[in-house]
Amino acid sequence: MSLRAILGGSSRVRKSKGSGSAKRSSPASSRLSAPTRRKSSTARAKQPAGGEDAEDFFDDKLDDVGLVTALAINLNLRDTAQAIYYIRAHMFSPMPQEAAGMNSTRIAEVLNYRKRLPPIVTVSHIQTLLSSPSAVEREIAELARSGFLRRTVVAKRGDIGETLILAADFEQMVRVSPSLAENTKDAFVAYMKGNTGMQTVGGESLSKIQTSQLIQAGFLTAHHTGITSYASMSSTMNLYSRPEDKGTLTSLETVSRQPAGSLGTVGGEGAVHNAGGSGGRTRSTSAAASAAHSSGAATELKLAVPGNGTFLTLLSAALEHLVWLLGRSRFREVPESVLRDRWVGGVVGGEARHAGKHSRGEFAGVLPGQTRKWRQFYGLSFDWVLREAVGSGLVEVFETGSVGRGVRVC
Incomplete structure (x- = not known):
């Protein structure tokens, strides 16, 4: 038999090759397509439905390469006094210059609310800015003994109940208080200067009338040391x-x-x-x-600071809202950038999608005045609230190594 006869029947060879190829490619294609279909259906099942909850695309826990010990952005912060001024200056976001979504009455209400808040900061907030909490505590004690700071404690409020105020600001509040008589102001200021590190006031140092005026003005509070239910x-x-x-x-x-x-x-x-x-x-x-x-x-x-209750009410509501935003995620942890967008009321990727409109001067998205940040919290800054939450032990910030810093509920 000739070689042509042996190699003949090219159609048979082509048929065998084609059928084998089809048999081999069919299972492979099914193996490649089936997991894709299963993954897409699973992703749709895990994705929350409706509203801003649909922005959570993290189906796995974030990588944790170590906790962030200090949250200071300004590297010039070196001591407690600088930290106090920094915290007070960055508590609120600036008022929007255009498209605020608030009328003049609401803007005036927000500004007056901010002005009425006392110039106090929490001790835990200062500790999150500086690297050594023990050094901060020693410095606060030294500044309180020297008369530079006044430390007040509200019982049963935990870390957020320990607040600091500059002695000069506290004296100014006493001097401008319309509820105090001049002799009461002089006697109270003299007592504070003579007892710099004291947090309590003896009953024999002030008269009953002066004590009553200070209690009504909010500079003193009665603390019962008996049984509390x-x-x-x-x-x-x-x-x-x-x-x-x-x-x-x-x-x-x-x-x-x-x-x-x-x-x-x-x-x-x-x-x-x-x-x-x-x-x-x-x-x-x-x-x-x-x-x-x-x-x-x-x-x-x-000792008490007038308006401290308003400050603690605002802070408590803001911390609870921040924890609730983290709880919307599956593992109660999200990248810091995502949490920031949720706090300001935006949607992840909204700035990129509306870049063209912003370049033309057009506004796209939700107006600031319609978000909870401005309706309920009067424009509280996200970084300020995050540091308060870390200092209170509610959340912790960690490095992911891939998507920046992450935040999770403790």
Whole structure:
């Protein structure tokens, strides 16, 4: 048989090759296309539906290459005094110059609200700006003893309840207060200068009339050192309060005031009952507790700053909203840039999609006055709120190594 006859039938060879190729390519193509279809359907199932929730495209946890110890952007910050001025200057975002979405009445309301807030900062915020919290605490104690700072503490508010104010600003608030008489102002300022590191005011240093005026003006507050019911604490106070701030019969503050070896050092006879349990409580114990609570001996006067309650209310609401924004993600963590866009009320990628309109001077997107940042928080800066959340222990910032810094709920 000739070689042509052996190699003949090219159609048979082509047929065999074509059929084999088709048999090999068909499973391969199915293997390549099937996972693609499964992945797209899974991605659609995981993606939240509706509104701004659809911007969360992170189906896996972010890489963590280490926590960020200091959140300072300005590298010129070296001490506590500089940090205080920096925090106060960067608390609010500047008012939009155009397309604010607010009328003149609302703009005036926002500006007046900012002006009424006291010039105070939290201790935890300063610690997030500087690299050494222990060094910051020592410096604050030294500045308070020297009379440069005034430190006030609001009970059952945790870290956000410890605030600082410059002594010069505190004295200025006293001098311009319309609720105080001139002799009360002079006596109170003289007492503050003579007791620089004190957070309480003795009852014998001021007259009853002067003390009453200072309490009504908001410079002094009455702190009851007796029994405080834990059930009467609000949900916001429970969120930020420390264990030692919960004033029960077995709290450290109450037990430390009892005589050594007495029944009160272990909580007293009705400790279980007052803590919410079913333990018995005698009538004499109840009467004694009520008498101790109503007596003036268990009350002390503490320094306060007028408007501190408004400041803490705004701060608490902002921190809760920031944690809620993080909770919208699957793993309760997002890149810092995404969280920033959520805080200002924008959508991820909105600036890129509307770059053409912005270049022509046209506005695209939601007006600032229609976002929660301006409607509820009067333009609080995102960086300021983030540092407060880190200082309060609610969130932590970490490096991802790929998409910048990430933020997650602790």
